[in-house]
Amino acid sequence: MLIRPLARCDYLPTYEAMRAFTEARDEHTPDELWLCEHPPVFTQGLAGKAEHVLDAGGIPVIATNRGGQVTYHGPGQVVAYPLVDLRRLGIYVKEYVFRLEQALIKTLEDCGVTGHRVAGAPGIYLKLDDPFGHTRLPSPPDPREPWRGIGKVAALGIKVSRHHSYHGLALNVAMDLSPFDRINPCGYAGLRTVDLRSIGVEVGVADVAAALARHLQVYLQR
Template sequence: MNAPLVKRLGRVDYAATVEAMRAFTEARDEHTPDEIWLCEHAPVYTQGVAGKAEHVLDAHGIPVVQTNRGGQVTYHGPGQVVAYPLIDLRRLGIFVKEYVFRLENAVLRTLERHGVTGHRVRGAPGIYVRLADPFGHARLSEDEQRSFAGLGKIAALGVKVSQHRTYHGVALNVAMDLSPFDGINPCGYAGLATVDLAKIGVSTDWDSAARMLGDHLAAQFAR
C-alpha cells in the first residue's frame, strides 16, 4: 500500500503556504507522490471563491485573505490543525464527491478516538457535534439537519481541484481562541456555533491531534 507522505510544517504563513501548494500542484506529474501537509496559521480570515463580503461582520483587525478554494469565509488561528492533502484524484481513481467524503471520514475517525461523535449535515460540508451531548451516538434529527439546532461546527472544509489534483483541505479545531468566529458568519451560516475539542471537554495538544488526523488522512488516501 502506498500512502501519502505526511509533512508537519508547524506554524506557517497562510498566503505563503497557499502559494507553495499551488506551485507544488502545477509542477507535479503523474509520478509525483501525494503529500499531506499539517500546519497551523497565525490569525487570518480566508474567503472562498464564492465568499460574500457581508459574511465578514467585524474583522477586529484580523487580515481577510481572498483565496481560490471553494466555500465561504472561515477563520484559521493557533490551536487549530489545518491539513492540506495534495492528492492526485485520477491516479487514486476517485472523484471530488468521494474525496470530500474521505476528508470528512478522517475527521470523524479522529473524533471517535476521543469518544466524540461527529456528524455530517446535508448540503453543509464539514463536521459538527451536538453541543449538549458530544459523546452521544444518536443520529441527527431532520430539524437539526435543517437548522443546525444545538450543533457546533468543529471542522471546516474548503478544497481546490486543478487538473484532478487537490489542494487546500480541512481544519480541525483543537484548543483555540474561538472568539474570532464571532466576527463572521462561519462558512456563510449566520449564527452557526463553532467549537473545539477543548470546549467539549477533550484534553489533547496540537501535536497529538495533528498526528492522529494525519494518520487517518493518509489511510483514507492510500492506494
C-alpha cells in the same frame, strides 16, 4: 504519502506554495500531506460574500481560490492540506470530500467524540448537548433555527485542478474561538463554532495532528 509537518506558518506563503506544487506536479509526483497551524487569519473561498465578514478587526482577510465561504484559522487548530492526485487514486471530488470527512470523524472518535455530517454543508458537526453520544442530529432540522443544538468543529475547503487537490481541512482543538463571532462561519448565520477544549476534551494539538494524518493516510489510498 509524504507527510510534511510545517509547524506554525503564515497562511499566504503556504497557499502560494501548495498552488505552485500543484501546478508543477505530474503523474509521477508523489502525493503529500502538509500539516500546520496558522497565525490568526480569515480566508474567503470563491463563493465568499463580503457581508459574511461581520467585523474583521485587526485580523487579515485573504481571498483564495478554494471552494466555500469565509472561515477562520488560528493557533490551536490543526490544518491539513492533502496534495493528492485524484485520478491516480481512482476517485472523483464527491468521494474525496467523503473520505476527508471520514478521516475527521475517525480522529474525533479517537478522542471519544461523535462527529456528524450535515447534508449540503461540508465539514463535521457535533451535538452540543451530547457530543459523546451516538444519537443522530435532528432530521430535518427546525427551519426556524436550523443550527440550534449544533456546533461545527471542523471545516473543509478544497480546490481541484487537473485532478490534483489542494487546500484542505481544519479541525479545532484548543483555540481562541472569539474570532468566529466576527464572521458567519462558512456563510451560515447563527452557526456556532466549537473546539475540543470547549466540550471538555483536553488533548494536545500535536496528538490530534498525528491522529488526523494517520487516518488521512488510510482513507487517501486506493
